[in-house]
Amino acid sequence: DAKTTQPPSMDCAEGRAANLPCNHSTISGNEYVYWYRQIHSQGPQYIIHGLKNNETNEMASLIITEDRKSSTLILPHATLRDTAVYYCIVRVYGGSQGNLIFGKGTKLSVKP
Amino acid sequence: DTGVSQDPRHKITKRGQNVTFRCDPISEHNRLYWYRQTLGQGPEFLTYFQNEAQLEKSRLLSDRFSAERPKGSFSTLEIQRTEQGDSAMYLCASSSGQVGQFFGPGTRLTVL
Numbered sequence: 001d002a003k004t005t006q007p008p009s010m011d012c013a014e015g016r017a018a019n020l021p022c023n024h025s026t027i028s029g030n031e032y033v034y035w036y037r038q039i040h041s042q043g044p045q046y047i048i049h050g051l052k053n054n055e056t057n058e059m060a061s062l063i064i065t066e067d068r069k070s071s072t073l074i075l076p077h078a079t080l081r082d083t084a085v086y087y088c089i090v091r092v093y094g095g096s097q098g099n100l101i102f103g104k105g106t107k108l109s110v111k112p
Numbered sequence: 113d114t115g116v117s118q119d120p121r122h123k124i125t126k127r128g129q130n131v132t133f134r135c136d137p138i139s140e141h142n143r144l145y146w147y148r149q150t151l152g153q154g155p156e157f158l159t160y161f162q163n164e165a166q167l168e169k170s171r172l173l174s175d176r177f178s179a180e181r182p183k184g185s186f187s188t189l190e191i192q193r194t195e196q197g198d199s200a201m202y203l204c205a206s207s208s209g210q211v212g213q214f215f216g217p218g219t220r221l222t223v224l
Contacts, residue, residue: 034212043116043203043215044155087154099145099168100213102154 003027004088009107012082018075020106022088025069030092033064034100035073037084044087044102047073078110114138116216118204124222125194132190133219137206144187145213146179147203148172155203161187194223 005023012018024033034049048055048062050071055062061074075082087105117136125131137144142163147155158177160168163184173179176194181187191198201220205213 036212043205043218044213046212046214049212085154099147099157099160099170100155101157104152104154 003090003101004103006088006103006106008104009109011109011111012078014080014110014112015077018078018082018108018110020073020086020108021070022073023070024088024090027068027090031090032092033062033071034089034091035060035062036087036089038087039084080110080112082108083110084108116204116206116214118216118219120219121217122220124224126224127196128193130190130192131194131221132188133202135187135204135216137186137204138214141206141208142184143207144181145205146187146189147205149201149203196223199223
């Protein structure tokens with residue numbers, strides 16, 4: 001089973017920030033938080049990952065709470081093309097364990 | 113385009129037939145993964161290769177499924193004696209062990 005809990009769906013107005021929450025209360029000390037998204041009929045796309053510090057790249061920002069039990073993915077200016085299912089995953093960074101364990105994710109709908 | 117490619121993109125077959133899918137990973141990636149995704153669900157892990165060695169296999173990978181990665185380059189996934197329950201999107205991903213996994217567009221299998 002997935003180690004994360006996400007709301008099944010969220011709406012966001014185009015141009016506004018989309019804040020997607022994720023709970024991972026059983027995360028281990030050596031596990032990172034990864035975010036992927038899957039646009040309809042495409043393969044999942046890596047977005048960002050982090051351990052305990054906040055991270056930012058050209059796609060998004062990742063805010064991890066101090067106790068690491070939850071995190072938020074922020075899309076600063078959502079566009080219609082950001083409509084997708086967003087998956088929050090915890091796993092060991094570069095570990096020998098291969099697989100990602102996907103839950104059902106959050107379906108984000110960006111509306112004009 | 114230097115991303116992960118999969119062939120074919122769509123496959124329709126009759127129950128009982130054998131099918132084979134191909135995945136070409138990003139050239140410098142030594143890790144390759146296969147996942148299966150059914151409608152409304154997140155991807156489920158099937159198997160994982162590091163170079164040519166198959167290091168992990170999921171319980172989902174029944175005896176009818178076999179995967180190979182000769183010479184640590186491209187990979188094939190074969191399903192023998194297909195069943196209607198095999199209908200799904202089959203996703204391939206690759207990584208260098210760092211950052212995240214990069215997914216291909218998937219092969220959609222329909223078993224009639």
